[in-house]
Amino acid sequence: MRTCGRILPIGSVSRPSPMTPTEHASAPACGQPEDRTRPSGSADFETHLKARLAEHIDPQTLAMWIEPLAIRRGEDGRITVFAPNDFVSTWVENHYLTLLREAATALIGEPPRVELAVDPDLEMRARPAPAEEPSADPDEGAPRAGRPGPVAGLCDRYTFERFVCGASNELAYSAARAVAADPGKRFNPMFVYGDAGLGKTHLLHAIAHAIRAHRPDLSIVLASAETFTNDYVQAARKGAYDTYRERYRSTCDVLLLDDIQFIAGRARTMEEFFHAFNALHEAGxxxxxxxxxxxxxxxxxxxxxxxxxxxxxxxDIQPPDPELRRELIRRKAREDGLELAEDVLEVLATPSFRNVRELEGIVTRAAALARLRGVPLDVGLARQTVAELRTVHPATGSITVEAVMRLVARHFGLKVAELKGPRRHKALARARMIAIYLARELTGMSYPALGAAFGGRDHTTMLHAVRRIESLVERDPTVADTVLVLRRRLERPDG
Incomplete structure (x- = not known):
């Protein structure tokens, strides 16, 4: 996996100095006559330079990108800009370097040489010190105040370590790492957008995992917009507004909200989110x-x-480029215990499939076909898999949820009414989850619409079913083969 990090500097930015901000601060100023308009000390220089930048940058941007910097002027006239991490350094270089150089020229009277460097200590110093633990716990064994429980809905697989980074998602990935390292201090709010299946949800969960690891005292709320809306509806029905607002406002330290577009047009939900946003943002x-x-x-x-x-x-997160497609295929194959030849990998990494789910799905499908036929996964089979998937157009509406139910019921010797009914014995529950998964994949129906079709079930039940089958398809060959066979019958009813 490629690790996202520092982008190599271009243009006139020189190689970073090994000196730290403290060492630069102790160095004498440039040997020019002092006057009232030119700061003599390095610390004074930083103050004056940031003040000049504030004349051209709005306060929000200044606090986000300029205030975290340490700016030092060496005895040779060189200016070193220290950032707390690679991401901030790269962003400053790409967006504010020209403005910074112009402001410095105005201060010292000549164009300076500017260097960029990273000092991780800046990030550590910016973080608030963790609260001290009480010396004694009179109620040992009881839940401790300020120690939140598990994050509801957190997926174990969605971590930064499992996120495959490339040029198309580097900004979002790097910013998410920065947010997780210092929540509430930088990039707040952070808004990530892109098509379905590109990794937005993965990044939200990864942020939650990382914050839990180094700030277990923070309360994290991870929710979809649908959950946010449904929680509000339930609160309204029960008159439990205080409980709802406590969860999303007063006791929340980190709010991770997925698919915000689903609250658009819902006046009361937007009103609640507006007030939650204000309360959280004002509290840092x-x-x-x-x-x-x-x-x-x-x-x-x-x-x-x-x-x-x-x-x-x-x-934004863009569809993966060729390099990232190959890495996604390679990672998925490795997780599934598959050894793919390079020519097979090139065929599977086709540009026809534009998101992570589709690329992972093509590996799962090709592997299942190879198992069913008892043949190796070679170039021929890879090309056949790609050709078959290219002919599938679920968005056309040719496959309906009713068709999915009928086929799944017939395959498992059940009645459609049983798939919609309340019974939950193991065999029926498995068949129902497969039907829900296939309906979601092939019709694109929303979870609430699926829930209505499957006997009026809650959308969270639908979401659980889809994720359960996704997990089983990855690790249980029997389930993977069953899903593959049913999917092929639905996609090619006359085949």
Whole structure:
């Protein structure tokens, strides 16, 4: 896996100095006559330079990108800009270096040589010190105040270590790492957008995992927009507004909200999110939101919310480029215990499939075909798999949820009414989950719509079923083969 990190500097930025900000601060200033307009000390120089930058940069941007920097002027006139991490250093280089150089020229009277460097100590010093543990616990064994429980809905597989990074998702990935390292201090709010299946949800879960690891005292709320809406509806029905607002406002330290586009047009839900956003942001709590498009393109979203969602960092995730497609295929094959020849990998990494789910799915399908036929996964089989998947167009609506139910019921010797009914014995439950999974994959129906079709079940039940089958397909060859056979029958009913 390629690790996202420092982008190599270009242009006139020189090689970083090994000196730390403290060492630069102790060095004498440039040998020019002092006057009232030119700061004599390095610390004074930083203060004056940031003050000049503040004349050209709005306060939100200044606090996000400039204030975390340590700027030192050496005795040879060289200026070194220290950033707390690679991501901030790269961002400053790409967006503010020219402005920074112009401001420095105005201060010292000549164009300076500027270097960029990273000092991780800046990040550590910026973090608040963790609260001290009490010396004695009078109620040992009872839950401790300020020690939140597990994060509901957190997926073990979605970590930073398992996220495959490339040029198409580097900004979002690097920013997510920075947010996880210092929640509420930088990139707040953070808005990530992109098409389905590109890794937005993965990044949300990865942030939660990383924050739990180094800040277990923080309360993290990880939810979809649908869950946020349904929680509000339930609170309204029960008159339990205080409980709802406690969860999303007063006791929440980190709010990770997926698919915010689904609250657009829902006036009361937008009102609740507006107040939750304000309460969290004013308290310095971290907010990360995902959507399938830019804030300005969220039809039906209130202007005041669009404005707030655009306050911080807006990062997009694009479809994977060829290099990233190959790495995604390679990673998935390795996880499944497959050895793919390079020519097979090249065939499977076709540009026809534009998101992570599709690319992982093609590996699963090709492997299942090889097992069913008892043949090796060679170039011929890879080409056949790709050709078959290219002919599938679920969005056309040719496959319906009713067709999925009928086929699955017939395959397992059940009745459609049983798939919709309340019984939950093991064989029936497995068949129902497979039907839900296939319906979701092949029709693109929303989880609430699926729930209505399957006997009025809650959307969270649908989500659980889909994730359960996704997990089983990856590790249980029997389930993978069953899903493959049923899918092929649905996609090619006359074949």
């Amino acid at each position: 709590k971290q907010i990360v939101v995902t959507a399938d498009r830019l804030p300005s393109e969220l039809a039906g979203m209130e202007e005041r919310l669009i404005s707030r969602l655009s306050w911080g960092l807006v990062a």
